[in-house]
Amino acid sequence: MQKGWSIFFGVILLATFLIWFAAPFFGWWLPENISTFGGGVDNLFYAILGLTTFFFVLTEVVLVYAMWKFVDRGGEKSVYTHGNHTLELVWTAIPAALLLGIAIAQIGVWEKIKYQSRMPAPDLTVSVLARQWEWRMRYPLDNQQFHYEDEDQKAASNLKSRLWAENPNFDDVHAINELHVWKNANVKLWIRTLDVLHSFTLPNLRLKQDTLPGKTIPMWFNAEKSNCEFVVRERSTGKPVTLAFNSKTKLVEVVTPSGREPLEARVADLKGELETSGNKADNWEIACQELCGSRHYAMRGRLYVHADEKSYYAWLQYSRGAQKATSLEAAVSMR
Amino acid sequence: MSVSHSHTTETHAHPEMSILRKYVFSEDHKIIGIQFLFTGLIMLFVGGALALLVRLQVGWPNGTIPIIGRWFPASWGEKMSPEFYTMVFSMHASVMIFFVIIPWLTGAFGNFLIPLQIGAPDMAFPKLNMMSYWFMWPALITIIWSFFVEGGAAGSGWTSYPTLASAGMPAGSGFQSPAGPPSGYGQILWLVSLLFVGISSMMGSVNYITTIVNMRAPGMTFFRMPMSIWAMFITAILQAMALPVLTVALILQLLDKTLGTTFFLPPAGMAFGNWHTGPGGGQPLLWQHLFWFYSHPAVYIMILPAMGMVSDIISVFARKPLFGYKPMVYAIAGIAGLGFIVWGHHMFQSGMDPRLGTGFMLATIMIALPSAVKTFNWLGTIWGGNIKYTTAMLNALAFVAMFVIGGLSGIFMAATPVDVYIHDTYFIVAHIHYVLFMSSIFGIFAGIYFWFPKMFGRMMNETWGKVHFVLTFILANCTFYPMHIIGVGGHPRRYYDITIYDVFQHLQPLNVFMSVSAILLGLAQFIFVANFFYSLIWGPRAERNPWHSNTLEWSAPSPPPHGNFEETPVVYRGPYEYGHPDTEQDYAPQTDAKGPAVVAAH
Ligand SMILES: [Cu+2]
Ligand SMILES: [Cu+2]
Numbered sequence: 059m060q061k062g063w064s065i066f067f068g069v070i071l072l073a074t075f076l077i078w079f080a081a082p083f084f085g086w087w088l089p090e091n092i093s094t095f096g097g098g099v100d101n102l103f104y105a106i107l108g109l110t111t112f113f114f115v116l117t118e119v120v121l122v123y124a125m126w127k128f129v130d131r132g133g134e135k136s137v138y139t140h141g142n143h144t145l146e147l148v149w150t151a152i153p154a155a156l157l158l159g160i161a162i163a164q165i166g167v168w169e170k171i172k173y174q175s176r177m178p179a180p181d182l183t184v185s186v187l188a189r190q191w192e193w194r195m196r197y198p199l200d201n202q203q204f205h206y207e208d209e210d211q212k213a214a215s216n217l218k219s220r221l222w223a224e225n226p227n228f229d230d231v232h233a234i235n236e237l238h239v240w241k242n243a244n245v246k247l248w249i250r251t252l253d254v255l256h257s258f259t260l261p262n263l264r265l266k267q268d269t270l271p272g273k274t275i276p277m278w279f280n281a282e283k284s285n286c287e288f289v290v291r292e293r294s295t296g297k298p299v300t301l302a303f304n305s306k307t308k309l310v311e312v313v314t315p316s317g318r319e320p321l322e323a324r325v326a327d328l329k330g331e332l333e334t335s336g337n338k339a340d341n342w343e344i345a346c347q348e349l350c351g352s353r354h355y356a357m358r359g360r361l362y363v364h365a366d367e368k369s370y371y372a373w374l375q376y377s378r379g380a381q382k383a384t385s386l387e388a389a390v391s392m393r
Numbered sequence: 394m395s396v397s398h399s400h401t402t403e404t405h406a407h408p409e410m411s412i413l414r415k416y417v418f419s420e421d422h423k424i425i426g427i428q429f430l431f432t433g434l435i436m437l438f439v440g441g442a443l444a445l446l447v448r449l450q451v452g453w454p455n456g457t458i459p460i461i462g463r464w465f466p467a468s469w470g471e472k473m474s475p476e477f478y479t480m481v482f483s484m485h486a487s488v489m490i491f492f493v494i495i496p497w498l499t500g501a502f503g504n505f506l507i508p509l510q511i512g513a514p515d516m517a518f519p520k521l522n523m524m525s526y527w528f529m530w531p532a533l534i535t536i537i538w539s540f541f542v543e544g545g546a547a548g549s550g551w552t553s554y555p556t557l558a559s560a561g562m563p564a565g566s567g568f569q570s571p572a573g574p575p576s577g578y579g580q581i582l583w584l585v586s587l588l589f590v591g592i593s594s595m596m597g598s599v600n601y602i603t604t605i606v607n608m609r610a611p612g613m614t615f616f617r618m619p620m621s622i623w624a625m626f627i628t629a630i631l632q633a634m635a636l637p638v639l640t641v642a643l644i645l646q647l648l649d650k651t652l653g654t655t656f657f658l659p660p661a662g663m664a665f666g667n668w669h670t671g672p673g674g675g676q677p678l679l680w681q682h683l684f685w686f687y688s689h690p691a692v693y694i695m696i697l698p699a700m701g702m703v704s705d706i707i708s709v710f711a712r713k714p715l716f717g718y719k720p721m722v723y724a725i726a727g728i729a730g731l732g733f734i735v736w737g738h739h740m741f742q743s744g745m746d747p748r749l750g751t752g753f754m755l756a757t758i759m760i761a762l763p764s765a766v767k768t769f770n771w772l773g774t775i776w777g778g779n780i781k782y783t784t785a786m787l788n789a790l791a792f793v794a795m796f797v798i799g800g801l802s803g804i805f806m807a808a809t810p811v812d813v814y815i816h817d818t819y820f821i822v823a824h825i826h827y828v829l830f831m832s833s834i835f836g837i838f839a840g841i842y843f844w845f846p847k848m849f850g851r852m853m854n855e856t857w858g859k860v861h862f863v864l865t866f867i868l869a870n871c872t873f874y875p876m877h878i879i880g881v882g883g884h885p886r887r888y889y890d891i892t893i894y895d896v897f898q899h900l901q902p903l904n905v906f907m908s909v910s911a912i913l914l915g916l917a918q919f920i921f922v923a924n925f926f927y928s929l930i931w932g933p934r935a936e937r938n939p940w941h942s943n944t945l946e947w948s949a950p951s952p953p954p955h956g957n958f959e960e961t962p963v964v965y966r967g968p969y970e971y972g973h974p975d976t977e978q979d980y981a982p983q984t985d986a987k988g989p990a991v992v993a994a995h
Contacts, residue, residue: 117772345897350557
C-alpha cells in the first residue's frame with residue numbers, strides 16, 4: 059500500500075517526461091527557423107534538452123526507485139551513514155565538468171548574434187523606432203553608404219549608420235509594423251524607443267533585443283528563406299510589368315516599349331502588391347516581449363523577406379513614390 | 394554562546410499578560426511566527442484569486458468573465474480590460490512574492506523555528522521582532538488600498554521596470570502616469586508598500602543573525618545546527634546584504650514619481666503621444682541592475698529556507714541521518730555566494746553590453762552545481778532508509794522531485810543564446826513556478842504538516858492531508874508543466890491575448906487546459922484550509938515528540954510556553970542520529986545525555 063506512493067510519483071513524472079515527445083506532433087514546438095544563426099541556437103537548445111533530460115531521468119528514477127525499495131519495513135533499522143566522500147566528489151565533479159562544457163560551448167553563438175564587433179557588413183540597414191504600441195521602420199534609399207568591404211572602415215561605417223538612425227533623412231522610406239528585407243541579405247537594425255521599454259522579438263529568427271530609452275542598439279540577422287515577392291501591375295489593365303534592376307545603382311526601372319522609366323516616377327499608373335503564400339506558417343511575426351503597457355500584446359509587426367534584392371528595391375522605390383505622392387497631395391490640399 | 398539561566402526564569406516571571414500583549418502585540422517569537430503564518434495564508438488567497446483572473450483571461454481571451462464580470466465598468470462588456478489585466482498579473486506576482494512566500498519562509502518559519510531549534514528562550518531582540526511583524530501592516534494596507542485608487546493597483550509587472558513604471562507628469566499636474574493608468578497612483582503605493590516590507594524583513598534578518606550567533610544552547614555548535622537553521626541563517630545574511638540595494642532603488646523610483654527627479658529618465662527624455670517629459674539625466678537600466686541585485690538573491694531567499702526544512706523532514710521520515718551534512722551546508726553557502734554575482738542573467742536581452750552577458754552566463758551556469766549537489770544528497774538520504782509516508786514527507790519528496798525540474802529548466806535560460814529565444818516567454822513563467830510554487834510551496838506545506846503539532850499542540854488530519862497532497866501534486870503539474878511547452882513554442886509572457894498572432898494561436902488549447910487545472914488547483918486548497926482550521930480546534934492533542942525527531946523543539950512541550958523550554962537544553966550530538974546501530978531506539982534526541990555520544994563529534 060505504502061509503495062503506491064512511489065507509483066504515484068512515477069506516473070506523474072513519467073507524464074511530464076512524455077509530454078516532450080508528444081508536443082512536436084501537435085505542432086507545439088519551436089517555430090520554423092529562418093535565420094543563419096538560428097540553427098546554432100536550436101542546436102544548443104537540443105543539447106541542453108538532452109543533458110537536462112538525462113539528469114531528470116537519472117534523479118527521478120533514483121527517487122522513485124528509492125521510494126519503492128526503502129519504504130518502512132517496520133522494526134528493521136535503516137542504513138546508518140552520514141555520507142560518502144567519494145560520492146560527493148563524483149557528483150560534484152561530473153556535473154561541474156558538464157556545466158563548464160555547456161558554458162564554453164555557447165559563447166561562440168552568443169558572440170555571433172550579439173557582439174557588434176562580429177556583425178557582418180550590412181547589405182541593408184533599417185532603423186526601428188518603438189513606441190506605444192507600434193514599430194516604426196525607416197529605410198534609407200541608399201544602402202551603399204553604410205556598406206564597407208574593408209574591416210578598417212567598420213567603425214566609421216557603424217557610426218555613420220547610427221547617426222542616420224538617430225537623425226532621419228528627408229528621402230527615407232517609412233513603414234509601420236512592416237520589416238522588409240530580402241533573402242540572404244545581411245540586415246542591420248538600429249533599434250530605439252520613444253517612450254518605454256519594448257522588446258523586438260522575432261521567434262522565427264531566434265532573435266530578441268530590448269529597446270532602451272536613450273540608447274540606439276544594433277542588431278543583425280540574415281534570413282535564409284523568403285515569404286513574399288513584390289509584383290507591379292498596370293493600374294488600367296492589371297497586367298504585370300517587366301522590371302529591370304540595376305544592381306549597381308539599386309534602381310528599379312519599368313521596361314516599356316518606348317524605353318525605361320524609373321519606377322518611382324510611374325507610381326500613379328502602377329499598382330504594386332506584395333504577394334505572399336497565404337500560408338500561416340510563413341507569417342513571421344514580430345512580437346513585443348517586454349511589458350510596455352496595456353496594449354503590449356497587440357504590438358505586432360511582420361517580417362517580409364523578399365525573394366531577391368530586385369523585389370525589395372521595387373517595393374522600396376514604389377513606396378517612396380507613393381509616399382512622395384501622398385505628401386505632395388497633402389501639401390496641395392493644405393493650400 | 395550559552396544562554397544564561399536567569400533570562401529564562403525572567404521571561405517566566407510574567408505569566409498573566411493581557412490578551413492584547415499575548416496574542417496581538419506579542420513579543421513571543423512563536424506567536425509572531427504564527428501571526429506571519431496567518432497573514433501569509435490570507436494573502437495566499439488574495440494572490441491566488443489574482444492568479445485565477447490571469448488564467449481566466451489567458452485561457453478565454455474573448456470570453457466574458459462569469460460573475461465577477463458584472464462588477465466591471467459597463468464599457469468593458471463583462472470582460473477584463475487590457476489595463477486591468479496588466480494590473481492583475483503584476484499584483485499576483487507582487488502579492489505572492491512579497492506577502493506570501495517571503496513572510497511565510499522567513500517570517501513564519503524563521504521566527505517559529507530559530508529559537509526552538511537552537512535551544513533559546515526567544516529571539517535576541519523580542520521588541521524588534523514584534524515590530525518586524527507590525528511593519529507588515531502598513532505594507533498590507535497600502536497594497537490593498539492601491540486596488541481602489543485612480544487607475545487601479547500597479548500594472549508595470551512585479552519588476553516595475555522604468556520607464557513604464559517610473560514615468561511621471563510634470564510637477565503640479567498630478568500623479569497619473571503618461572505611460573498608462575495602472576502606472577500612476579497604484580505604482581506609488583506599490584513602492585511605498587515594498588519599502589515597508591523591506592523594513593520588516595530587515596528587522597527580521599538582524600534578529601535571526603544575532604540570535605543564531607549568540608543564543609545557541611550549550612553544546613549547540615554551528616555544525617550541530619539543523620539544516621533549517623543553517624538555511625535561515627544564510628538567508629538572513631543574504632537578505633541583510635541585498636535589501637539595502639532594493640530600498641535605494643525603491644526610493645529613487647519614488648522620487649522620480651513624486652518629486653520629478655530623473656534617476657531613471659534618459660537625457661533625451663521621452664515622448665508619449667504629443668506629450669514630452671522634458672529632458673532627464675538618468676538611465677533606465679540602472680533600475681534593472683539595482684532591482685536584480687536584490688531580486689536574484691531574493692529568489693534564493695524564497696527557496697533556501699524550504700530546502701533546509703525539507704532536509705530535516707526527509708531525514709526524520711527516512712529514519713536515517715542526513716546524507717552529506719557538511720556538503721549540504723557548503724552548497725547553501727555556495728548558492729548564496731554565487732547568488733550575488735549572477736543578477737545580470739535577467740538582463741541578457743536588456744541592452745546592456747553583451748560582453749557582460751558572457752561573464753554573467755558563466756557564473757549563472759555554475760550556480761546549478763550546488764543545487765545538483767543538494768539534490769543528490771537528498772536522494773542519498775532516502776536511499777537505504779525506512780521511509781514513512783506521512784503528509785509532511787510526501788510534500789517534502791514532492792519538493793525534491795519538482796525542484797529537479799525547476800533547477801534543470803534554469804540551465805536553458807542561463808545559456809545566453811537559448812535565452813535570446815526563450816527570454817520573456819512562458820518558459821520563464823514555467824521555471825519560476827517550478828521553483829516558487831512547486832518547490833517553495835510544497836516545502837511550506839511540508840513544514841506546516843510537520844510543525845503544526847508543535848505550533849498548536851494538535852495533530853492535523855493525515856487522511857485529508859494526503860487527499861490535499863494528491864490533488865495539489867496532480868493539478869499543479871497540469872497547471873504549470875505545459876508552460877514549458879508553450880514557452881518552447883514562443884508564447885510571450887504577460888500577453889492579454891495570443892490568438893491574434895499566427896505564430897502563437899495554435900498553442901491556445903494548452904492555455905485552456907492549464908486554466909481549467911488552475912481553477913481546480915485553487916479549489917483543492919480549500920481542503921487544506923478546512924483541515925488546518927478543523928485540526929486547530931478539534932484535532933487530537935499532540936504529544937511532545939510525535940514524529941520521534943531529534944531536534945530541540947521536540948523536547949519542549951507542545952505548544953511550548955513563553956520561554957520555550959522548562960530548563961535550558963544541553964546539546965550532546967548532531968541533529969540527525971537516526972537508526973544508530975548501537976541503540977535500541979532508532980532516534981537519539983540532541984538533548985539526550987545517554988544516547989550514542991560517540992558520533993556527536995561528526
Ligand atoms: Cu512594446
Ligand atoms: Cu535570477
